[in-house]
Amino acid sequence: MKVPEIKKLVLAYSGGLDTSVILHWAKKTYKCEVIAYCADIGQEEELTGLEEKAARTGASKCYVEDLRAEFVSEYVFPMLRASAVYEMRYLLGTSIARPLIAKRQVEIAQKEGADAVAHGATGKGNDQVRFELTFMALKPDLKIVAPWRTWDFKGREDLIRYAKEENIPVTASAEKPYSMDRNALHISYEGGVLEDPWHEYKEDMFILTKSADQAPDKAEILEIEFVNGNAVAVNGKKMAPFELLMHLNKVGGEHGVGRVDIVENRLVGIKSRGVYETPGGTILHIAHRDLESITLERNLQHLKDELSLKYARLVYNGQWFTPEREALQAFVDQTNRAVNGTVKVKLYKGSAQVIARKSPNSLYSAALASFEKENVYNQFDAEGFIKLFALTARNSYSDYKKLIAGQHDVAGLVADRDG
Known part of the structure; x- marks a missing residue:
């Protein structure tokens, strides 16, 4: 393979085994200057001394960027407004982090006049595509x-x-039971012993969440306030997005909320088993979706639910910076102008259950919903509605059943019906 000519390269760097080797290997292979870049998005790793380690490995410079506030406010919260969940279970914790990391990497490359960027993603996973x-x-x-x-x-x-x-300079051993990826939204575990979907995870693997049987015996009630679809306060205390998510991670984790063990379909066509902890994100998703139930008109809510699936696929596939995602975001944000109010969530033994909700924009009408006597809704009108709604079924379903049973040909069915 012909080695491309590179003068200066910016590497997404963590200081671990893979990126340390990549830093040295790239400098040696391409005979170029290498700039290391590490994004702090809430991984809680010790980043002190990373610049020194990068320099010892051969980097000419090392950027360590605190992107935690931007990550939550400009990526996690917009995604939560969209109610995006991949394949009905995955809250996209790893997927949503990659666009921000890569965006800042490009900005540093432009600032430094670099002509190349590098990442440590494998050729079998999703991250290579996202970057x-x-x-x-x-x-x-x-x-x-x-x-x-x-x-x-x-x-x-x-x-x-x-x-x-x-x-x-690396500290690593050949034995590694699984790989872990952490940020402010979640922790993921995959690979190693987890590659066998029949292999049960060990309890000591988890960092953010207690097991349900070890969680408190007493439930905890949270009141989460939303403005334009964004959570802004918990139990009356106003918080910035990052602070609020960290708080819910702690409280939710204490009650064992947010664990999932799933097999998902990667973009490249491989099925992959992943175990995730997303306590704060789980609480916010459940509460936000519930508040939508009383603030969005029925057809609009159904349309948004359909588009949420598309939005989730775009995030999973790394298509954050696309006209399609931005257009969907505009739709999502328009609908969320009505998503204002407060939701009560009960945390108990691994579950997060909505038990009450209120909104100044509520479309819920107790008078219309009531089974008691009222004068708002004439129940007799429902008869005509049902007949019109059933028109297609009345005219075609019985014919369809006869046709597949071989009792008539199509021409005969038409003649019977019209005659």
Whole structure:
């Protein structure tokens, strides 16, 4: 394979085994300057000393960027307004982080005059797509280096051996029971022993959430206030988006809320087993969707539910920076202008259950919904409505059943019906 000419490269860097080896390997392979870049999006890892480690590995410079507030307010909250859930269960914690990381990487590349960017995603997963679609959307002339698709290393043992040979400062062992990805919205666990979907996870794996049987025996009630679809307060205390999500992560995790163990369909066509902890996001999703139930008109709510599935696929597939997602966002934000009010959520033994809701924009009418005597709704009118609604069924369903039973031909059915 011909090695492309690269003068300066910006690497998405964590300081772990993979990106440490990539930093050294890229500098050696392309004989170029390498700038390391680490985005703090709430992974809670110790980032102190990362600049020094990057320099020891060969980086000319290292950016450590605090993107936590932007991540929650400009990516997580817009997605929550859309009620986006991939394949009905995954709240997209990893997916939604990649566009922001890649966007800032492009901005640093432009600032530094770099002609290439690099990431450590493998050739079998979704992240390579998410990173590269963002690179291509925001600065298509950048060269993209994806080492796992080009180098000769086959796995972790090869990287550890190379690191020792090249004196790359890493602390790693060959044994790794699973891989973990954390940010302010969630923690994901996959790979290793979890690749067997019949293998039960161990309780000591979890960081954010208690198991349901270890959660408190007493329920906790939260009152979450929303303005234009965004959570702004919990139990009367106003909070910025990042602070609010962190609070709900802590409270929800204490009650064991937000665990899922699923097999999902990756964009590349592979089925992948993942275990996720998303306590705060789970609470916000449930509460927001419930508030929509009393503030959105029926047909609008149904349309939004349909489009939420499309929105979720766009996020999962890395298509955040696309006209389609931005158009959907405009629709979502328009609908959320009415999503104002307060939702009561009961947390207990792994569940988050809405028990009450109110809104100044509520479309709910107790008079119309009541089974007691009232003068607003003439129940007799329902008879004509049902007859009109059933018109198609009355005219065609019996004919259809006869046709598939072989009792008549089509011409005969038409003649019987019209005659």
